[in-house]
Amino acid sequence: MKNIFKQIISDFHSRPIQTIKERNLKVEINTGKIVSIIWPRRAGKSYYLFWLINDLIKKWVDKTDILYINFEDERLDIEWNKLQILVDAYYELYNNKNLNESYLFFDEIQNIDGWEKFIRRIYDEGNKNIFITWSNAKLLSKEIATSLRWRNLSYELLPLSFDEYLWFKWENLNIYTTKDKAKVLNLQKEYMKWWWFPELVDFNEDIKIKTLQEYFDVMLYNDIIERYKVKDSVLLKQFVKFLIQTSTKEYSINKIWNNLKSLWFKFDKNILYNFIDYLNTIYFGKSISKFEYSLNKQTLKKFFLFDNGYLNALSFKFSDDYGKLLENMVFIELYKRHQDKIYFLKNWSETDFILHKKEKEIYQICYNLTDENYDREINWCLDAMKKFKINKSYIITNEQEEIIKINRKQIILIPFYKWILEK
Numbered sequence: 001m002k003n004i005f006k007q008i009i010s011d012f013h014s015r016p017i018q019t020i021k022e023r024n025l026k027v028e029i030n031t032g033k034i035v036s037i038i039w040p041r042r043a044g045k046s047y048y049l050f051w052l053i054n055d056l057i058k059k060w061v062d063k064t065d066i067l068y069i070n071f072e073d074e075r076l077d078i079e080w081n082k083l084q085i086l087v088d089a090y091y092e093l094y095n096n097k098n099l100n101e102s103y104l105f106f107d108e109i110q111n112i113d114g115w116e117k118f119i120r121r122i123y124d125e126g127n128k129n130i131f132i133t134w135s136n137a138k139l140l141s142k143e144i145a146t147s148l149r150w151r152n153l154s155y156e157l158l159p160l161s162f163d164e165y166l167w168f169k170w171e172n173l174n175i176y177t178t179k180d181k182a183k184v185l186n187l188q189k190e191y192m193k194w195w196w197f198p199e200l201v202d203f204n205e206d207i208k209i210k211t212l213q214e215y216f217d218v219m220l221y222n223d224i225i226e227r228y229k230v231k232d233s234v235l236l237k238q239f240v241k242f243l244i245q246t247s248t249k250e251y252s253i254n255k256i257w258n259n260l261k262s263l264w265f266k267f268d269k270n271i272l273y274n275f276i277d278y279l280n281t282i283y284f285g286k287s288i289s290k291f292e293y294s295l296n297k298q299t300l301k302k303f304f305l306f307d308n309g310y311l312n313a314l315s316f317k318f319s320d321d322y323g324k325l326l327e328n329m330v331f332i333e334l335y336k337r338h339q340d341k342i343y344f345l346k347n348w349s350e351t352d353f354i355l356h357k358k359e360k361e362i363y364q365i366c367y368n369l370t371d372e373n374y375d376r377e378i379n380w381c382l383d384a385m386k387k388f389k390i391n392k393s394y395i396i397t398n399e400q401e402e403i404i405k406i407n408r409k410q411i412i413l414i415p416f417y418k419w420i421l422e423k
């Protein structure tokens with residue numbers, strides 16, 4: 001095994017690292033903590049590690065001071081108490097090195113049962129430059145924090161945001177020129193239907209559909225059914241189908257439960273709450289609640305997918321529902337920025353998103369503001385601003401842009417691409 005480690009280490013140090021596109025995620029390097037990066041399947045985490053490594057090399061860190069091991073390598077059939085062999089192999093290759101001064105990148109280390117004991121030991125012995133990745137389908141955030149006895153800092157690496165997507169397709173675009181604005185709008189429409197996963201950027205539509213369907217099957221069977229020992233896979237698939245059909249719209253577990261019972265399913269309703277948690281855990285989707293000051297009243301929910309591509313790959317009826325696709329896009333961007341502070345409004349106003357922060361923010365989503373929907377959308381914004389005593393709200397559109405002023409209130413119409421690129 002030591003010779004295998006030597007080969008892996010030497011191969012890494014002898015190979016040039018390919019140029020990697022920069023991502024929005026900013027990971028601090030010298031934190032004194034174990035840095036753990038969580039990711040959904042196919043989000044591009046290995047490439048992100050290589051970008052971090054490239055960045056270190058640009059800062060004059062010698063490549064031999066960087067140790068990268070991918071524990072999905074089939075040659076690494078090893079138990080945790082044998083991982084010291086890795087350290088021994090490194091010292092035998094570079095006997096003048098000090099491991100505590102090296103940068104250690106361990107990709108998918110959760111494949112080794114008991115890995116946390118090894119990581120805790122080398123951290124406690126003095127190495128404060130440890131980076132690990134894991135799929136949340138295999139290990140939850142709370143599990144990693146407990147395993148490392150809170151020695152870690154965790155970051156989420158989600159698939160491509162729209163600005164990253166533009167960077168992958170064209171490096172330099174000026175949204176203020178007519179020519180480039182037209183390109184951006186075309187790419188926005190493409191992104192709206194087939195976005196997120198770096199691997200899909202240059203695939204044709206048929207391959208994108210097939211690939212997303214395969215992603216979904218793996219997530220469903222490997223990440224949920226096998227991990228959580230789900231006995232009724234047919235019930236799970238039917239539940240997911242209901243969520244996809246109602247995504248971005250209000251739902252209640254009671255209503256879905258009654259619908260499933262009408263299809264002759266017999267089960268405990270609490271199973272559906274578990275299913276929601278599982279789907280959130282693997283980054284398939286996320287539920288948000290209706291805004292209420294009392295938690296007990298936050299029973300009405302909306303479900304959003306973590307990828308618009310699933311709407312089209314798993315249900316073709318949504319392929320041209322650009323209002324729905326735009327709303328889902330805005331939610332994911334808000335989630336990246338604000339995590340669990342996102343709600344929707346109902347009763348006094350029907351507003352798509354409110355950020356429950358010290359100073360609340362209101363976002364309405366309208367793909368195209370027309371004479372038919374203008375009064376409704378504007379009045380909903382005015383009602384919400386009055387309720388929360390704020391003077392500004394946003395309507396995110398496809399390409400319309402305007403500032404509407406009414407009685408010292410501002411409603412800012414802003415295209416999605418500009419909202420993203422000017423953030």
